[in-house]
Amino acid sequence: MSNRRNFVRGFFSLTAASLGASRLFAQQSSTPSARGYEDHRSGARGGVSVPVQTTDVPDLPFTLDSGVKVFHLIAEPVKQQIAPNKVLALWGFNGSAPGPTIQVNQGDRVRLIVDNHLPEPTSMHWHGFEIPHNMDGGPGISQQPIKPGGRFVYEFTLHQAGTYFYHSHMAMQEMMGMLGAFIMHAKQPHPPAAEKDFVVLLQEYAVLPNNIVPNSMNMEFNWLLINGKAGPAATPLIVRLGDRVRIRMINLGMDHHPIHLHGHTFVVTGTEGGRIPETAWYPGNTVLVGVAQAREIEFVANNPGDWMLHCHLPHHMMNQMSSNIGMMTRGGRGAMPAGVSMENGMGMLTGEPGAPAGDDYGPSLGRGMGVGSTNDQPTTNGSIAKQNAGKNTDRQGMPGMQMGTESGDIAQDADSVPGFPQDAYMEGPMMAVDEMVSKPENYGLPSGWSGFMQGMMTFVRVLPPDQYDEVMRRVHKGEKQQMPDIPETNMHDMHNMNHPK
Numbered sequence: 001m002s003n004r005r006n007f008v009r010g011f012f013s014l015t016a017a018s019l020g021a022s023r024l025f026a027q028q029s030s031t032p033s034a035r036g037y038e039d040h041r042s043g044a045r046g047g048v049s050v051p052v053q054t055t056d057v058p059d060l061p062f063t064l065d066s067g068v069k070v071f072h073l074i075a076e077p078v079k080q081q082i083a084p085n086k087v088l089a090l091w092g093f094n095g096s097a098p099g100p101t102i103q104v105n106q107g108d109r110v111r112l113i114v115d116n117h118l119p120e121p122t123s124m125h126w127h128g129f130e131i132p133h134n135m136d137g138g139p140g141i142s143q144q145p146i147k148p149g150g151r152f153v154y155e156f157t158l159h160q161a162g163t164y165f166y167h168s169h170m171a172m173q174e175m176m177g178m179l180g181a182f183i184m185h186a187k188q189p190h191p192p193a194a195e196k197d198f199v200v201l202l203q204e205y206a207v208l209p210n211n212i213v214p215n216s217m218n219m220e221f222n223w224l225l226i227n228g229k230a231g232p233a234a235t236p237l238i239v240r241l242g243d244r245v246r247i248r249m250i251n252l253g254m255d256h257h258p259i260h261l262h263g264h265t266f267v268v269t270g271t272e273g274g275r276i277p278e279t280a281w282y283p284g285n286t287v288l289v290g291v292a293q294a295r296e297i298e299f300v301a302n303n304p305g306d307w308m309l310h311c312h313l314p315h316h317m318m319n320q321m322s323s324n325i326g327m328m329t330r331g332g333r334g335a336m337p338a339g340v341s342m343e344n345g346m347g348m349l350t351g352e353p354g355a356p357a358g359d360d361y362g363p364s365l366g367r368g369m370g371v372g373s374t375n376d377q378p379t380t381n382g383s384i385a386k387q388n389a390g391k392n393t394d395r396q397g398m399p400g401m402q403m404g405t406e407s408g409d410i411a412q413d414a415d416s417v418p419g420f421p422q423d424a425y426m427e428g429p430m431m432a433v434d435e436m437v438s439k440p441e442n443y444g445l446p447s448g449w450s451g452f453m454q455g456m457m458t459f460v461r462v463l464p465p466d467q468y469d470e471v472m473r474r475v476h477k478g479e480k481q482q483m484p485d486i487p488e489t490n491m492h493d494m495h496n497m498n499h500p501k
Ligand SMILES: [Cu+2]
Pocket: 255, 256, 257, 258, 311, 312, 313, 316, 456
C-alpha cells in the first residue's frame, strides 16, 4: 500500500473480509456450488471476493471435517459435448473435462481425495502450490502413481492466493483433458473489487474426422476449446455495463494462446504465480497465455456491446479444421494430400519410403491425423467453388446449417483468383447454427452470429442494465441449452469404453 487511497481501501476490504469471507463459501458446502450467473454485485461492494464463474464447467462441492475442506475428485473417462453433434471421449474428473473448479480461501486447510477410475496409473499435481514434497503428485518421485481403482489422499494448508490449477502429471493424460481450475481467494480481496470474476480454461485436441477419441500424439489441433466447449457452443461471459471484470485464463496443452479482447483495454494483474503488484500492471488487449501458465486480466466494462474474446491464432478460430474440410488448393487432380500417416508424416517413427519432409511426399496439409492412417483422399475446394461461383446458391449449406451461402457472397470470377477460397466455405452464414446453441446467455445476439464464432472464441457481453436484467432473468428461469446429441453408434462405443467387461 503505497498511498493513502489504497490504504483506506485496503483497510475497509480487510474489515469486510474478516466478516464475510467465511460466509462466502460456507454456503456452498452442502449444495452443488453456485453455477451459471449469480449477481454478486452486493458482495463485491462489501469488499468480499466474488466467487469465480467457470462457464460450462461445474464447481466442486466440499464437506467440512473439523475445519478441513474435503473435496473428492474422481479421475475417469468422460463424455464431453464440445459442440452440437460432437461429443468427445476424453479423460477428466467427476464427469467433466476440464474437471470441476475448486474454490477455496487463502489459509484454508484442504483434503483432496483422488480416486483413479482410469484404466492406467495416474497422479495428481497441484500446479504451483507451495506444499510439502510428498503432496506434490510427481509420479515416481514424490509418490507412487495411483493404480487403477486406487486412491490417494492429499492434504495441505494453502497460504497462497491466486489462479492455480490441478492436472494429471502423466503427460499424455494431460492431452486427454485432465485439467481443472483451483482458485485461492485472497484473504484480503484485491482492490479495486471486481464485480465479475471468470475462469477460462484453454484446451485443444486433435480428433480424426468421424472419430471421438483425441489422438494425443498428434499436434495438428482441430478442436480448440474454452471451458470444454468450442465456439459457438462456448457460453458468453455476461457482464453489466460498468462492472469491473476479472478473467483468469489457464492454459494446459501443447499450444500457446494469445487471447484477445475486443473493445476494451485491460491490465494484466496476475500470473500463475499470483497477484502482480499494481505498479507492475501493464495494459493490453491481447495477452499470451503460454503452456502451463495462467494470466489474470482486469478491466472496467465501460463499452457496451457483444465483444469477441478469442485466441488470435487463425487456426485456433476454426472448428474441425482438418482434411474433411478440404485443401486450400484448386483443381481436383494433383491436389495436396490431406496429410500423410503418423509414421511418415510426423517422422516420429520410421519414414517410408523417405524422410517426412523429403520429396517423396511433397507438400501436404498437416502431419497426418492418426496412427495408421494412409493418405487421405485428395479433395479440393476448387470444384465446389466452381459450382458455386457466381450462382445464386442460397441454402446449399451442409445439413443442419441454417443457411447456405448467400447470393453475392462469391464473386463471379472467384475461381480465377489465386488463393481462393480462404474463408468463403469455412465461416459465415453457411456455418451458422444459432438454434443448435441457443441458450439464455446468447439471447439478443444478431442472427447468424454463430457462423463467425468458432474454435477458441466466445463473447464478453457488456450489457446495459435493461438487457443485462433480461438475460439474467432468462438464466435464472433455468432456460437450458439443448445441444443436439451424438449418433447412437458413437454412444455405443463410449458406453463400452466406460463399462469394460
Ligand atoms: Cu490458440
